[in-house]
Amino acid sequence: MDAINAFNCTCVQGFTGLTCADDVDECIMGNPCKGNRACVNLRGGYKCECKEGFIGDGCMTPIELCDGTPCINGACVNKDDTVRCGCYDNYFGESCQYELPYYGYSVMLIGDVTDVDGFENDMGITLITALQADEDDVVVTVMEDVRYIADETRTELTKLTFIVLYDDGYISAAKISELLSTFPQDTMEHRIGYKLYEGEAEPVTDPVNEDDDDRGQLSANWYIILIVIIILICIIIVIVAAVLVYRRKRVCKKQIIENDYVDMDPMQVAFENKVYSDLTSSENVTQTSTSKENEC
Ligand SMILES: [Ca+2]
Numbered sequence: 001m002d003a004i005n006a007f008n009c010t011c012v013q014g015f016t017g018l019t020c021a022d023d024v025d026e027c028i029m030g031n032p033c034k035g036n037r038a039c040v041n042l043r044g045g046y047k048c049e050c051k052e053g054f055i056g057d058g059c060m061t062p063i064e065l066c067d068g069t070p071c072i073n074g075a076c077v078n079k080d081d082t083v084r085c086g087c088y089d090n091y092f093g094e095s096c097q098y099e100l101p102y103y104g105y106s107v108m109l110i111g112d113v114t115d116v117d118g119f120e121n122d123m124g125i126t127l128i129t130a131l132q133a134d135e136d137d138v139v140v141t142v143m144e145d146v147r148y149i150a151d152e153t154r155t156e157l158t159k160l161t162f163i164v165l166y167d168d169g170y171i172s173a174a175k176i177s178e179l180l181s182t183f184p185q186d187t188m189e190h191r192i193g194y195k196l197y198e199g200e201a202e203p204v205t206d207p208v209n210e211d212d213d214d215r216g217q218l219s220a221n222w223y224i225i226l227i228v229i230i231i232l233i234c235i236i237i238v239i240v241a242a243v244l245v246y247r248r249k250r251v252c253k254k255q256i257i258e259n260d261y262v263d264m265d266p267m268q269v270a271f272e273n274k275v276y277s278d279l280t281s282s283e284n285v286t287q288t289s290t291s292k293e294n295e296c
Contacts, residue, residue: 012044013045014026014043014044014045015044023041023042023043023044025041025046026039026041026045026046027039027040027041027046028041032046032048033046033048033049035058035059035060036050036051036053036054036058036059036060037049037050037051037058037059038050038051070095071085071086071087071095071096072091072095072096072097073087073088073091073096073097073099074086074087074088074091074095074096075088092143092163093170098163098170100143100144100161100163101173102172102173103163103164103170103171103172103173104143104144104161104162104163104173105161105162105163105164105173105176105177105180106144106159106160106161106162106173107159107160107162107192107196108148108157108158108159108196108197108198108201109157109158109159109160109192109194109195109196109197110155110156110157110194110195110196110197111155111156111157111158111194111195112147112156112158113145113158113160113194115193116142116145116160118193119142119160119192119193119194120140120141120142120162121140122191122192122193123140123162123192124138124139124140125191126180126183126188126191126192127140127164127166127176127179127180130179130180130182130183131166131179133166133167137166137167138164138165138166139164139165139166140162140163140164140165141162141163141165142160142161142162143161143162143163144159144160144161145158145159145160145161146158146159146161146203146204147159147203147204148201148202148203148204149201149202149203149204150197150199150200150201151199151200151201151202152199152200155197157197157201158194159201159203164176
């Protein structure tokens with residue numbers, strides 16, 4: 001609009017300023033993009049784009065993050081916007097591309113192996129030596145930890161299957177076997193801290209119940225310990241009570257004798273002194289004392 005020595009501009013939507021040359025930032029003025037949409041400012045306007053992870057009209061449709069993630073031998077798992085491959089049995093790796101029977105080397109050890117981290121560490125040191133590798137180049141990971149029972153001796157056994165990452169690639173079980181065979185058996189057993197078992201064994205098919213049995217045995221042991229403690233406490237109480245009664249009787253007896261002295265005249269005291277040593281065996285005094293002891 002023209003005016004005297006001045007002008008006013010009426011801006012079209014999206015522009016502002018004296019000459020309407022300035023863009024309005026709609027994303028700051030009041031975000032017009034709601035829901036899963038993100039605002040993008042443009043000169044003279046704006047646009048709404050779907051936020052990452054959403055597509056479709058209104059950006060209401062979540063993108064399946066597993067799309068494009070190859071899980072060769074597994075299923076893609078999309079949880080909390082984190083994608084990973086859940087491998088089928090006997091496969092491992094980022095895309096489940098490795099076959100465990102080919103890469104996994106198993107050892108059967110005698111006893112309940114609870115220090116798996118220690119085993120991995122010790123086996124790593126062994127293989128670093130065998131490969132003449134740098135310390136950081138070898139990583140041992142236990143993939144399976146299965147309990148067995150020795151057929152004949154019924155000894156508890158632990159079968160650990162592990163893989164070895166060396167120089168950014170996994171080495172085969174055959175190669176691991178070859179490397180370990182370069183060590184004398186006793187040397188390796190010493191290094192990994194457990195005795196290897198060679199013989200027939202059967203897997204423990206229901207380890208949960210096995211654990212329950214252990215817990216049941218543990219509870220039974222605690223009951224026995226508790227009963228023994230209670231019996232000991234009872235014995236101590238009886239002994240303490242007996243000692244207290246005995247001491248009480250001695251004090252009473254002493255008081256009775258002292259009172260008898262106070263009641264006597266000097267001649268009697270002299271006489272009684274004579275027989276004092278026999279006092280406890282004196283029938284009369286004993287009878288008198290007994291009657292007074294009862295008062296105690
Ligand atoms: Ca704008």
